[in-house]
Amino acid sequence: MEGDLKVFPLTEVLELIHAHRRSGVLEVREGVLPLTLRFAAGEVVGASILDWEGLEALFTFPLHPKEGTFRFQPGPPAGERPLMPFANLLGEWARVNDEWDRFRALIDSPSRVLEAIRPKPPLEPFQGGKSVRAAAKTWGVPLLIAMERAYMGLREGDLYPLRRYAWYALRIRHQGRKGKTLEEFGGLQGLLDGTRNLGEVIAQGVPEALVRRYLVQALASGELAPPGRGWLLRDLTWEMEKEGA
Incomplete structure (x- = not known):
């Protein structure tokens, strides 16, 4: 099974695989961005963007891409547990997509380096300049939570964006x-x-x-x-x- 996401929306493809309890690998591509989903009996048991794996990676991929392609390759069920029950997956995916859109109104990507003007808690990691991804590791929190903290810091004037990214290194x-x-x-x-x-x-x-x-x-x-x-x-x-x- 393969096709164009303009004709078959991604949500319909996912629901079809789930409804028929299919097992295998779904490859999705929006532009140059690839997403790989592994299914077992209709449940999503694995997700990755290249070597970035798990729900955190999955939820950064658009649930409603305007264009793209997909290809499903049937295969034996993987011996893995679902990442999340399918009944909850699409709703959570949509919610997190919306959160990313909101935070990215001020911060174009988690690789953006921010500087603390007033390094009050919990923004001390940004003193001297640090990317949101690096701050997430320092805090030991999920990336989305780090983005929310950085977003609030920018809104309140405690942080400002520098003209560089983590990949500059x-x-x-x-x-x-x-x-x-x-x-x-x-x-x-x-x-x-x-x-x-x-x-x-x-x-x-x-x-x-x-x-x-x-x-x-x-x-x-x-x-x-x-x-x-x-x-x-x-x-x-x-x-x-x-x-x-």
């Missing part, structure tokens, strides 16, 4: 033959040699938007496969959405 070194994606971004070829991070590349005059587009294409094609590539691709595509708004 990445160092990319291409060895041997350059990939097709890099060939399309000729100005980057001599700079991605591992001696400088992406923030330094941007500081040398390469437009941030160009570096972002390169990363998205290279991650989506598999030419780049660093640990954390799933959340990185999700954040970059969010930033591109805001950039094009």
